[in-house]
Amino acid sequence: MGRFWSLLFLSVPILGTLAFVLAIAGVGPFRDHWLPENVNDYGGVIDQLFMFILYLTGVIFIGTGVALFWFMWKYDAEKNAKPAVYMHGSHALEIVWSVLPAATLLFIAIYQMNAWADQKMRRPVAEAGPDGIEGTEDDVLQAPIVEVTGRQFEWRIRYAGKDNVIGTPDDVHGVNDLHLPVNEDVVIQIKSMDVLHSFFLPHVRVKQDVVPGMKQFVWFHGNKSGIYDIVCAELCGWGHYKMRGKMTLESREKFDAWLAEQYAEQERSGFQPKTGADEND
Amino acid sequence: MTSVPANAIGHAHGHAGGMELGKFIRMYVFSLDHKIIGLQFLFSTLLWFLVGGLLALGIRWQLAWPWSDMPVIGRMLFSGEGGQIAPEFYTTLFTMHATVMIFFVIIPILAGAFGNYLIPLMIGADDMAFPTLNMLSYWFMWPAFFCIGSSFFMPGNGAGSGWTSYPPLSVVQDAAPSSGLSQTMWLLGVTFVGVSSMMGSVNYMTTIIQMRAPGMTMFRLPLTIWAMFITAILQAFALPVLTAAGFMQVTDRLINTGFFLPEGLIVNNSAAASGGGQPLLWQHLFWFYSHPAVYIMILPAMGMVSDIMSCFARKPIFGYKPMVYSISGIAGLGFIVWGHHMFVSGMQPLLGMAFMVSTMMIALPSAVKVFNWLGTIWGGRLTFNTPMLFALSFVSMFVIGGLSGIFMAATPVDIFIHDTYYIVAHFHYVLFGGTAMAVFGAIYFWFPKMFGRMMNDSLGKVHFFLTFVFLNGTFYLMHVLGAVGFPRRLADPYDYKIFEHLQPVNQFITICAIGMVASQALFAFNFFHSMFFGERAGRNPWKANTLEWMAPSPPGHGNFDFQPIIYRGPYEYGSPEVATDYYPQTQPPPPGVKAKPSSGH
Numbered sequence: 001m002g003r004f005w006s007l008l009f010l011s012v013p014i015l016g017t018l019a020f021v022l023a024i025a026g027v028g029p030f031r032d033h034w035l036p037e038n039v040n041d042y043g044g045v046i047d048q049l050f051m052f053i054l055y056l057t058g059v060i061f062i063g064t065g066v067a068l069f070w071f072m073w074k075y076d077a078e079k080n081a082k083p084a085v086y087m088h089g090s091h092a093l094e095i096v097w098s099v100l101p102a103a104t105l106l107f108i109a110i111y112q113m114n115a116w117a118d119q120k121m122r123r124p125v126a127e128a129g130p131d132g133i134e135g136t137e138d139d140v141l142q143a144p145i146v147e148v149t150g151r152q153f154e155w156r157i158r159y160a161g162k163d164n165v166i167g168t169p170d171d172v173h174g175v176n177d178l179h180l181p182v183n184e185d186v187v188i189q190i191k192s193m194d195v196l197h198s199f200f201l202p203h204v205r206v207k208q209d210v211v212p213g214m215k216q217f218v219w220f221h222g223n224k225s226g227i228y229d230i231v232c233a234e235l236c237g238w239g240h241y242k243m244r245g246k247m248t249l250e251s252r253e254k255f256d257a258w259l260a261e262q263y264a265e266q267e268r269s270g271f272q273p274k275t276g277a278d279e280n281d
Numbered sequence: 282m283t284s285v286p287a288n289a290i291g292h293a294h295g296h297a298g299g300m301e302l303g304k305f306i307r308m309y310v311f312s313l314d315h316k317i318i319g320l321q322f323l324f325s326t327l328l329w330f331l332v333g334g335l336l337a338l339g340i341r342w343q344l345a346w347p348w349s350d351m352p353v354i355g356r357m358l359f360s361g362e363g364g365q366i367a368p369e370f371y372t373t374l375f376t377m378h379a380t381v382m383i384f385f386v387i388i389p390i391l392a393g394a395f396g397n398y399l400i401p402l403m404i405g406a407d408d409m410a411f412p413t414l415n416m417l418s419y420w421f422m423w424p425a426f427f428c429i430g431s432s433f434f435m436p437g438n439g440a441g442s443g444w445t446s447y448p449p450l451s452v453v454q455d456a457a458p459s460s461g462l463s464q465t466m467w468l469l470g471v472t473f474v475g476v477s478s479m480m481g482s483v484n485y486m487t488t489i490i491q492m493r494a495p496g497m498t499m500f501r502l503p504l505t506i507w508a509m510f511i512t513a514i515l516q517a518f519a520l521p522v523l524t525a526a527g528f529m530q531v532t533d534r535l536i537n538t539g540f541f542l543p544e545g546l547i548v549n550n551s552a553a554a555s556g557g558g559q560p561l562l563w564q565h566l567f568w569f570y571s572h573p574a575v576y577i578m579i580l581p582a583m584g585m586v587s588d589i590m591s592c593f594a595r596k597p598i599f600g601y602k603p604m605v606y607s608i609s610g611i612a613g614l615g616f617i618v619w620g621h622h623m624f625v626s627g628m629q630p631l632l633g634m635a636f637m638v639s640t641m642m643i644a645l646p647s648a649v650k651v652f653n654w655l656g657t658i659w660g661g662r663l664t665f666n667t668p669m670l671f672a673l674s675f676v677s678m679f680v681i682g683g684l685s686g687i688f689m690a691a692t693p694v695d696i697f698i699h700d701t702y703y704i705v706a707h708f709h710y711v712l713f714g715g716t717a718m719a720v721f722g723a724i725y726f727w728f729p730k731m732f733g734r735m736m737n738d739s740l741g742k743v744h745f746f747l748t749f750v751f752l753n754g755t756f757y758l759m760h761v762l763g764a765v766g767f768p769r770r771l772a773d774p775y776d777y778k779i780f781e782h783l784q785p786v787n788q789f790i791t792i793c794a795i796g797m798v799a800s801q802a803l804f805a806f807n808f809f810h811s812m813f814f815g816e817r818a819g820r821n822p823w824k825a826n827t828l829e830w831m832a833p834s835p836p837g838h839g840n841f842d843f844q845p846i847i848y849r850g851p852y853e854y855g856s857p858e859v860a861t862d863y864y865p866q867t868q869p870p871p872p873g874v875k876a877k878p879s880s881g882h
Contacts, residue, residue: 001742005665005673008749012677016757023761029785033761035697036779050694050764057684064680067655072673075594077662084862085660086855089600089653097652098603102645108691109641113634115693120630152456152549194548195450196560198625198700202766202779207696211560211627212449213543229779233700233768235443237450237457238369241772 002076006069013065017058036202039228039249041221043205045115053108124185124219144189144217148178150197150210153239155230159259172262173271176245178230181255182222190216198234201247209234222249311420313412314838318419319398320731322389323724325422327808329385334798336378338791343371345784345791347773369458371772372441373433376459379444380429380467383578384474387716389422391581392481392516395723396509398731400485402829402836403506405494405845410487418480421473428470432463440467443770445571448541448563452533455549465534468527475524478516485513494828496847500605501866503827503851504598507605508584511612515573515580519616523570526563533558564626568619576615579679579711580608582719583650586672588851589726590654592825593669594661595862597852600653607646607653614643624695633692640690647683651676662862667741671722674749678714682707685760700770703763709756721748721804728808729822733834734815740807747800754793758786824863827851831867 022030035047074080129138147166149156154175161170166189180186190199192210200207204220230245250258312318342351343366350364366374397415401408409415433439441459442451450456451464489502489510502510532538539555541563546553591598598604620628620636654676663669685707689695698704721744728736767780774780821830832841845867853864858874 002663002665005670008746009673009677012681012753015753016681019757019761023764030761032765032782033786034764036765046693046697049691050688050697053688053691053694057687061680061684064651064655065677068658068673068677071655071658071661072663072665075658075661075663077595077664080662082662084594084596084662084855086597086857087599087660088597088852089603089656093652093656094600094603094649098645098649101648102642105641105644105687106638108687109638112637112691112693116630116634116637119693119696120633194546195453195456196447200700200766200768202697205697207625207699209626211543212546213559214627216627229777231766231768231777231779235372235447235450235770238367238372238441238459240372240770241368241774242776244777 002072002078006072006076009072010065010069013062013069016065017062020054020058037224038203038205039222039224039226040204040206041223042118043220045118046205049112049115056104056108123217124187142185142187142219144187145180146178146186147189147191148199148210150190150192150194150199150232150236150243152194152237153232153243155199155232155243155245156193159262161259161263170263172259172266174262176230178245178247179255179258180222180247180249181252182225182249184252185219185221187217187219190218195236196234197232197236197243200231200233201228202231203228207233225249225251311416313408313416315397315401315409315412315415316731316836316840318415319394319396321419322393322397322422323731325419325426326386326390326394329381329426330390331801333378333381333386334801336374336381338794338798339366339374340371340378341787341791341794342366343374343772344774345788347775366772368772369441370438372443372457372770373437373439373459373463375770376441376443376467377429377433377439380440380471382712383444383574384471385422385426385429387578387712388474388478388574390720391578391716392478392485392509392512393419393422395505395581395585395720395727396481396485396512398727399505399829400488400509401492402730402832402840403503403827403851404489404492404497405828405841405847406488406492407839407841409484410492411484414480415484418477418484421477421480425470425473425477428466428473432466432470435462435466437461437463440464445564445567446530447567448530448533448560449543449546449548449553452530452541453546453548453553454534455551465531468531468534472524472527475520475527479520482513482516482520485509486517489513494845494847497828497866498847500602501847501850503584504587504601504604504608505581505584508580508582508608511608512577512580515577515612515615519570519573519577522566526566526570529566530563561623561627564623564628565619568622569616572619572622573612573615575708575711576611579716580611582675582716582723583608585723585726586675586719587654587657588827589668589672589722590657590676591852591854592726592823593664593666593672594658595664595854596657596661597850597854598653599656599659600649601850601852603649604653607649610646611643614639614646618643621690621695624692625699637690637692641687644683644687644690647679651680651683666725667736667738667745668722668726670742670745670749671718671725674745675715675719675722678710678718678752681757682710682712682715685710697766698763700768701763702759702767702769705769706756706759706763709759714752714756718748718752721745724808726823727829728811728815729818730829730832730834730836732812732815733818734811734813735818735822736811736815737807740803744800744803744807747803748797751793751797751800755790755797758790762786821865824861826853826863826865828866831865 023033124142125139126142127140128134147158157174157178159172160166161172190210192212198209206218208218228247230247232243348365437459440463454460529540533540537555540558541560542553542556542558544556587598618640621640624633725736725741775784818834847866855862856864
């Protein structure tokens with residue numbers, strides 16, 4: 001039976017690797033069962049890191065899986081008459097398998113720091129500040145083009161409008177239907193009115209929990225027009241599953257036309273939005 | 282002790298056809314004997330394991346066939362919805378599945394059942410340091426069972442804001458039907474579990490420090506005991522924070538203290554009664570306990586697996602001291618990694634970087650352990666019986682769960698996979714593939730000691746095979762779902778265009794999950810049948826070295842019928858000093874061989 005059990009354990013790295021290979025290749029039943037298409041210029045780095053860690057851990061997964069199989073196969077008491085080796089360990093080996101993983105892990109940690117900072121800490125800059133040099137502390141950060149507020153169970157949307165300031169009478173309001181210009185940096189201000197939600201845009205690799213009482217910003221640079229999902233990724237109550245929105249990325253001209261049309265529609269209907277920096281003040 | 286008094290199992294029947302009720306209650310109900318208390322924990326947790334498993338099937342049903350009538354039992358359970366799972370009940374299902382599995386199964390089965398049963402036996406003590414406290418630690422589980430169990434029948438039908446219970450959803454009663462009385466009961470239940478665990482920890486620490494038999498130095502302790510010791514320390518230092526946070530949430534809910542509610546909150550069109558707090562504060566306090574708790578849920582399993590593997594490889598554990606140091610390393614680092622649950626929570630991103638580094642480093646001691654397990658079976662003489670197969674599967678599955686953790690530790694990658702099925706796959710590989718498999722192995726391994734009879738090995742292997750296959754069928758493809766971004770906790774994800782094609786995979790997963798739960802019937806049958814009809818075990822059926830195997834099976838009250846004196850470490854298999862391939866810790870060295878000085882000083 002030792003042979004059977006060894007092979008069962010060998011099937012773990014074999015089938016495990018196979019499943020990932022099929023998913024990455026998108027073959028047969030695994031069609032579109034991998035990272036969805038990335039349409040954000042800044043999102044590719046996340047996919048690259050994902051794949052980098054996948055290859056690295058894949059080697060260790062296969063290595064340890066095969067070693068486990070081989071030791072089970074070779075040292076099966078039924079097949080192997082040799083007495084067990086009486087030893088308590090090896091100092092040299094302990095050093096090797098502590099130092100190598102430590103160095104690798106530390107490398108991964110440092111290697112990705114920049115990507116993290118780009119995603120969450122370096123909001124796009126509108127213009128260099130008084131000193132005329134970009135990348136210094138007095139840079140003027142790009143203003144949000146739109147504000148998205150999570151609320152059980154919808155995304156309320158408020159565009160800054162012509163004056164580029166959120167909370168003024170020319171704001172354009174909407175629900176669950178987010179339009180954004182493609183091929184430029186966009187900054188979105190996100191908030192919550194009631195409970196926690198998470199603003200998840202899978203196709204642009206953006207995810208940020210929205211927290212009531214906190215104003216946060218996310219940004220990306222869309223590079224392909226289309227309609228994409230807005231997912232709520234943090235439990236927000238019984239209707240969490242239906243808190244869906246859609247994001248339309250379109251050319252600047254189309255976007256401007258759409259926004260103007262929305263504004264005109266809003267004027268016609270006599271909609272009187274509350275103004276002020278915070279909708280729920 | 283030479284006499285075996287009446288408290289032992291198998292001596293239960295008094296004269297004249299039964300004993301007085303009072304005596305029975307003292308022996309089996311409010312028993313002070315660590316073995317009876319351990320078994321009480323074992324039976325309670327196994328029963329809750331079944332409940333937790335059925336709750337999981339409810340989740341799986343909904344994900345495979347959303348809004349469809351559940352066959353047969355749907356009508357009974359959800360008559361109001363015509364046999365379907367309502368979306369608010371779905372939130373209760375995953376909340377309660379996690380709550381039951383974590384607080385009523387994994388933590389108490391490791392520390393409560395195995396910790397209680399094994400600590401005195403493996404260190405050569407006659408009982409725990411504080412038997413009454415020990416009894417109370419079990420009986421404090423019952424108010425918890427009552428609070429959580431009864432909340433299903435209260436308004437809201439059970440808490441539904443996730444086992445993490447994040448405010449404001451969990452605090453504001455208007456936020457969800459389940460955030461009413463059910464949530465208060467949930468908080469009380471978890472607090473009672475905390476009180477129980479705290480009593481246990483204090484007892485385990487004291488017992489291990491104070492009550493070791495002569496010669497049992499710290500570095501002669503089996504790794505199971507080391508793991509239990511460090512787990513107890515983790516519990517003792519982390520739990521007060523959760524308890525305090527729980528009380529803060531209770532006061533937020535009942536007397537509007539507003540620790541976790543920000544100013545100006547409008548939920549469900551009505552303003553919250555209080556404000557001025559911070560929702561993230563709860564997350565910090567919660568994970569300050571619950572991340573160390575993750576290690577509380579795996580370290581004892583690692584210890585037990587080490588003991589089983591060394592025994593059936595007939596070889597000393599590879600790198601005993603590095604194993605001890607890595608357990609300590611995991612525990613130490615475990616206190617400074619909680620922020621990795623909060624990378625996208627709105628926590629300051631700079632802080633995320635610090636937590637990312639500490640989280641990466643905690644993979645190191647885990648890797649060292651895996652390599653040492655591989656070193657242990659290298660060059661051994663492996664016997665593939667049921668406990669050994671479960672122990673080996675622990676290593677195989679833990680590798681998957683450990684490696685997938687590195688993805689989440691990488692902050693930029695976590696942005697995409699946070700709160701998706703990638704994390705669900707990750708922690709199920711650690712907790713089911715790891716801990717639950719180790720617990721099965723431990724039950725098969727120590728059953729002969731507990732009940733004096735062997736479990737059926739052939740049936741055990743069939744149980745292992747089915748569980749192993751179905752477990753991978755259930756959890757492996759969740760990685761693939763997570764790579765698409767498939768989120769957790771959605772009652773019906775298929776309305777999203779990006780996820781609509783994922784239903785067939787989910788149906789496959791559900792079928793495997795049903796198979797996995799069904800296979801446990803074999804285990805239940807084997808367990809109860811062997812208790813009464815299994816082959817008699819004798820003291821040391823596995824020819825193991827550790828102390829518990831020197832005591833009678835089952836051990837009587839006071840455990841040992843001789844005074845154990847310890848001459849060596851627990852893993853001296855194949856020692857050249859003796860002709861047998863095992864060398865019990867209590868066996869005096871043969872004449873002419875000088876006892877090795879203990880390395881524990």
